Amino acid sequence: MTRAWILPMLLVLCGSAVATALTLGGRPAEAVVLLLVFVLLAAVNSPLILPRSVGASEAQRRSAVDGRPGCTYCLRLRLRLGRGARQLHWVNIWRDPAGAAAVRAVNDGDETVPTVFVAGRPYVNPDPAWVREQLSSPA
Template identity: 50%
Template sequence: MLRRWTLAGAVLLAGAALGVATGSVTVVVVFAALAALGSPLIFPRPVTQAQIQRRGAEDGRAVIYWRPGCPFCVRLRATLGPAGSRADWVDIWRDPEAAAAVRAVADGNETVPTVILAGVPHVNPDPLWLRKQLLAR
């Protein structure tokens, strides 16, 4: 659980130290914003691989595998905006089964974001393309 917050905590501490050293509140605010972007806070509540398997593919929801601190995941989440709520988000650091599912489609690597859309895996898809796909559903 702690490793999910490691990057955000490190950025926040660095910003606080730099802010104190320079006497700048702006630096602290900027680093706090960066820490929030790198944290799990901007992502929807994660579901587990077991929940997705129980529900089955018949509901047609996209599944997005991600992990905290991943800049590509942050970029995807920011680009999707409200359309991101049309997908299930699975944190591979919280769910070993999900990490195994990603390795199965990403040549043994835990490459995120990995998206399963209509049963087809897409490793690190173009965020704008995915947004169009989600909005069309």
């Protein structure tokens, strides 16, 4: 878990160092803007926004336990789901052969993403509003 926070922390530290140098150089407005950019980059790269990928078998196991949909998403869908993205189980099919096989099995041999599994049924490229609705409905 600590490893996932290394990049965001480095971004904040680097941004702080550069902002401090700019402030001492008499350019506080530029320092604030630059620091905000670094903090935004850190937030986007943090586990809070982009949860860590798990394997397909682990996502299926977790889904069976908590009733939430296990899924493989692309970055666009993750960002459109916002905070709801943290409730899901993510599988990176390019790092998990079992996940890639599961996606190919339901997409005529293609690795089409995002492929979302809800209650064992696959949905290819679903609308984010529909996914949010699935998250809010009782498991």
